[in-house]
Amino acid sequence: MSALTALPDFFFWLFHEGTFWVFGIAAAAAAVAVVISQNVARMAFWLIVSLGSTAGLFFTLDADFVGATQLLVYVGGTLVLLIFGVMLTASGPFLQIKTSPGEGVLAGVVGAMLFMLILRSACAVDWDIVSPRSPKGGVETGYNPPGEGNSTRALGLSFLGARPDKDLGSHDPRLAPGYLLPFEIVSVHLLVVLIGAAYLARTKRRRPGLPESSPTAIS
């Protein structure tokens, strides 16, 4: 293969690898910053950076829908919620509650050990043997057609219970499972959680006429 014909591949590689490293380092560094920061507000900021970078990583992994959801729900929803929480509770001294340096060191050591453990576990596996899939381009045939950002429809179908990505081209008479029911459960769950959150978060007002506790009720 000549250098010219290999050139687009090179750029593709450069783009792909480049974005990965940019987002990856950003996510990691921001996460470290979250840990290091003492101020809750700054922590929230660095968290946004980290989560956003992760969303970028999702994109590099051809999971554009997930990446989008990450941006929308996490960065757009959850973090806003957190910042609200920070704002509601950050009354002066609570903005910065210092932990003792010993705890920090201990946590660091333990964290390092855990990291070593994770790294060791991940590297111990030869993923090429465990998963006979080429590093790029997904599966060979039928299962997950190559192409970027094409998972939306498949996901949508899977939430409706159909799994063309699995069933098409398969000679297995049994159909692969869909995610209709989990999807519904998650939806309802979300609803309940939100209602619950609203209920919990509201200010308690005690009714004046009622006694603190009824002796008879206790016994």
Next chain:
Amino acid sequence: MNDTALLTLIIFAPTIGALFVALCNPKADGRMRAIANAASLVSLVLSIGAWWYKFDSSVGGMQMVVNHTWIATWNVNYQLGLDGISLPLVLLTCLISYLALLASTSITKAVKGYLILFLLLETGMLGVFLALDFFLFYVFWEVMLLPMYFLIGVWGGPRREYAAIKFFLYTLVGSVLMLIALLMFYFDSGGSSFGKTFDIVALAQIGQGRDASYQFTPFVQMTAFILLFIGFAIKVPVFPFHTWLPDAHVEAPTPISMILAGVLLKMGGYGIIRIAFPICPIGAQYAAHALVVLGVVSILYGAFAAMAQTDFKRLVAYSSVSHMGYVLLGIAVWKLTEGTGETVGRDYWQMGMNGAMFQMIAHGISSPGMFFIVGVIYERVHHRDLNQFGGLMGLMPLYSGLAVGIFFAGLGLPGLCGFIGEIFTVLSTWNYNPLYAILAASGVILTAGYILWTVQRVYLGAEYKGPHAEGITPITDREFGIAAVLLALCIVLGVYPELLFSQMRASVDLLVDNLANTKGLIKAAADVTGL
């Protein structure tokens, strides 16, 4: 009356009596005693009847054999029978039981329980002597054990629990050994023409090689013999298994001592003659020397130990050890030539065996007499310390006369029964081994020593030295009757022993012949020293 009913009734009449006693009001003392006496008397009368009308003394083998299936699966039969060996013992058992029951008037504590246990005990003893099935024998053997335990343990003296437990454990050890041997025989007899059997007669045939298809191997015979012998030796009791006896006797109430000395000890000797020797002749042949030695040691040891006692009852108990040594001695003087295994001097062995049987009966009469004599005085003065008696001859002349008579029977005075048994066994021993004969004969001096010394301390002398002198009253008619019957028997058997010998001679001779003709006697009782 057919044999089944007769023998069964002899055995179980006391049990029936016990049932009736059980139905009585516990306060109806007299009635319960009457029932018990009657039941015991029934056995006595029936056994005498069986002897008088049915028993043929010229027949050596089993008579009046009763055989009914009991546990078919294991080939256990309700098998009873009499021969010249068991008949005298059955008669003795009935008689001594009856007399002991008569002597039980002194028992006032929990009479009902006492009588019931007593009658059950009698059933057990009679069953042992009548059973021809080893399993049945074993069952009766155990049946006898438990009432005895309670009779000693509840109605005994101050150390009754100790004595009862000692007795029980000793006997139980013996039973266990016997049980092992029993099972050995049972499973080993599978190859015989009888199949697996508990039949004592059949087992004897197998042991003696008279069964066509199978004979117990020497190993089996020797092992089983040792087990059986220890089991029975405990009962006899043979030195060194004798230490339960003094304690049991001392603590047991008088009637129970009578039973113990008169009948229970005989079961050991009977077992050796009826089971150990006939079924394991080869084992017996190997062990004969040891048995003779044990017999001699028992004689001397018992006599020496008796001499050192200060407790009247304990002395009599040790005298039993000494006297029963003659039984073992007489049984075991089986001399064989080295090499050929031929029995030497079969007549002498016959004499020894007959003498041993006679000695059992003689001791069964004199020894209960002695215990009764002790009991009579114990009831009056409540102690048994030999050094605190004296002068009874003047205070209770009739009693003392009877006592001296019975003690002299124990001493082996000619004209009284003890003499015949002792002298015949001793006479037959020289043929086996002169040394042991001399040692055994030297027992006569020791026996004379301790009996005379006792008589002197208790009956002679100027005055009574102990406590409760006010309690000394002449003996009652009942006591006189019991002692007189025993003394009369002592005299009759002493003067005319043929009366007894004629009944058992055929059976004993048959046994001796069978043993002497046993197949496979290879080793002589060779280590007879000297001559």
Next chain:
Amino acid sequence: MPSDATQLGQTLSTLLTIAWLLPLAGFAIEIFGGFWGTRQSKAAAYIAVACIGTAFLCSVGALLYWGDQTDWAALQPHHGSGHGEAGQAEGDARAAAEHAAAHPSHAGEEVDVADHAQPVSGAGIPAGAWEHNLANAPEHAAPKSFSGTFYVLAGFGSLRVAIDWYIDSLTLVMFTMVTLVASLIHLFAIGYMSDELTDDHEDHQVQTAHGHLHRPGRFSRFFAFLSLFSFSMLGLVLAGNVFMVFVFWELVGVCSYFLIGFYVERKSASNAANKAFIMNRVGDFGFLIGLMILWTYFGTFQFANRVEDGVVMPGLFDMLRDGDGNMHLSDSGATVLLDDGSDAAAGIHEAPTIPYFLLVAAGLGIFAGCVGKSAQFPLQTWLPDAMEGPTPVSALVHSATMVAAGVYLTGRFYPMFTPEVLLTIAYIGCITLFLAATIAVVATDIKRVLAYSTISQLGYMMLGLGVGGWGAGLFHLITHAFFKSLMFLASGSVIYGCHHVQEMPRMGGLWRKMPITAFTMLVGVIAIAGLAIPGISIFGEKIAFSGYHSKDAIVATAMTFADLNRTHFLLFYAPLIGAGITSFYMFRLWFLTFAGKPRDQHVYDHAHESPRVMTVPLIVLSMFAAFVAVGGEEGKLFLLLTNSEPAGVANGLVASSPSNLALPSHEAVHARHALAGTFALVVAALGALVACVFYGLRLVNPAEVQRQFASLHTFLIEKWWFDELYDMMFVRPVHVVAKWCSACDKYVFDGILHGLAKGTVLVAHWDRMFDEQIVDGLVNWVGRVTYGTGSLLRLLQTGRLRQYVMFIVVGVVGIWVIVQIFAS
């Protein structure tokens, strides 16, 4: 004729059986006399006397009948006189000629006596010519002995033990003697025991808390025991086998026990009774060993032959010895061949044999019994103590009859004794007679002197038998029975007259108070001393009392024996010296008691002659003591006795292997007789003279002599220390061993047992501990650990969220590390 013999035997046995059983019947009645009659009743005595008197009549009847039927052949020395009959006068040429004629016929074989009638089958040797071959004997001659069976005790195969009878002239003489002496003593006892005829007898010798002992009299009991004794003694004499001898041997022993211990309240009496019985048992132990040997090798106990189903079963004597009294040794000499009656030559079976040394052992064993019964050395110590019994008992049992039974048995069993045994017997007798005589010299109790004299005289008899004088020994037995019972009764009379004072130093001069007693006693003393008047003894009867004749015979035999066996010279000198001592102490006794001045006035004043019921027996006995042996060895008594002499005794024995001992023949003895008689007489006279010097004339003060030989005196007074020796050697060791045995039981066997029990309990405790500590402990531990862990873990439950996170992480890391460690 056989039928005559049968009838004779049956008649004799019937008479003697009646004589034998009557006292038993008397006993059966009398024993309950105390319950049936009153204490004052003499009925028991009359019954007893009637019984024994009738027995005496029966015995005399039997003797006379026997003599009549045999034409008194036994008493005619000239009729068929064997050289064994020492009845000839000195220098009787005819006898010598007959001896020469008779001698060649000795070599007869043993004769089957089966054709003698059943049940009477004697040894079958005709009277008067008994040493001759039976085949040559006149057919109608009565057999020498008769035997039969009363009943069988037991039989085992070919073995048989029975109650037999055996009658020969010895039996008859013994029967007559025993019943006569017993009758007289029974009579005497009526008087002597009369103080028992009360409800309240006071025994002065027994002190109780309330003064002297008071008890009911025991008159009838005494006579009951006397009767029982008579029965036993007669049974012993009548016995037809050695087993039966043993039976009655023991029975007389127990009667002796009861009679010695008659005063049961006296400690000394019961001790003496025990001692007598136990010492006798020691002898009987030997007897038993002898029995065992005989039983094992001979297979029979019978003296005489027995015919069963036409087959002769030889008795002991015929098995061992042939008709001439010879044993047949095997070639090596180590075993003796026995004749069991079957034809061994036919090869059916081998004749039985017995090792020679066992025959010796058997003889020694049987003799051991005799030693015990006859109070010979070393078992002599019981007899003096036996004097604790009433004096009639001492007279009857402990001098005249029972103690003589040992001698009787030795005589009866004579054929079974080998020369070695006889030598032993002789030496035992020799030692005994000397030992007892020395003690008698210093004894002061009148009865004890007599007791020691009895022992000494028994020693003489044994010696006589042992040196081969069968007739001499038994002769002395009979004469001694009379004069010794006489002396005992006389001493009893003295004791009775002096109110139970027995110590001679308190007596003296009593002859004035009790002349009959003194006179009769003097007869006895002269008899036992063996005094005679030598001058008038040349032709016919000597002027001598019975003791002279019998002792003379013994000394003569001993002298001849010592001549034949030079090494055993002591067997002659000892009896010779003993005769002097005997004479000395007997006269000492008489002088101390009856002569001189009264030494205790109180005793003397109250002394009185005994009633007639006691003096009459004394007079009768003194007659017998004086004249029973008239004629000496030509006299009727001796001839009667020697009629039963075992074959071969008369010939003596030439020294040969294995024993190398010679026994004197009657002829040799006869040759020495005059010399020996002179010696004995001189010595006895010397003894009497010395006694007279010391005690009669009081020329020498015996107390000074006593002081001079103080240590010797003490030694004799203490009876040679035998009691102490035995106490130390036997009694105490036995008690020590007894204690050991008892302790062994208590500590060793029970110790082991208790150890086992404790071990079991210990194991049980361990088990319990295991259960409680280990099993329960484990459960509890788990619980506790769980709880403890919980408590510990509760400390982790800090409630701090951040720490929980740390724990999770550390936990994950920890698990991973562990997994890695174990996975690798």
Next chain:
Amino acid sequence: MPPADLNAYLFIAGVLFVCGVVCMATKRNAVGVLMGVELVLNGANLNFVAFARFTPLGLDGQVISLFVIVLAAAEAAIALAIALNFYNNHLTIDIDRADELKQ
């Protein structure tokens, strides 16, 4: 520079995860802890998506990550509500003070 293969993503995810854990362990502020949780969830999400991309897990990984995102949102809402209530009751946001369950 090594190629961006699965291990690279796992490495990043590991960093996020560990940072989240350390964050939870060190922050006394309840909201800070909540942020640590979010980081942890995020690291896990990244793993899922990476596996979806590089292994036969396929679309399932993405679906799970979607669920995680949604649940994380719900969780955050609840957690904030709790934090606020805690704050209301204790007038502090220091979770070290929230130890009533200890006994």
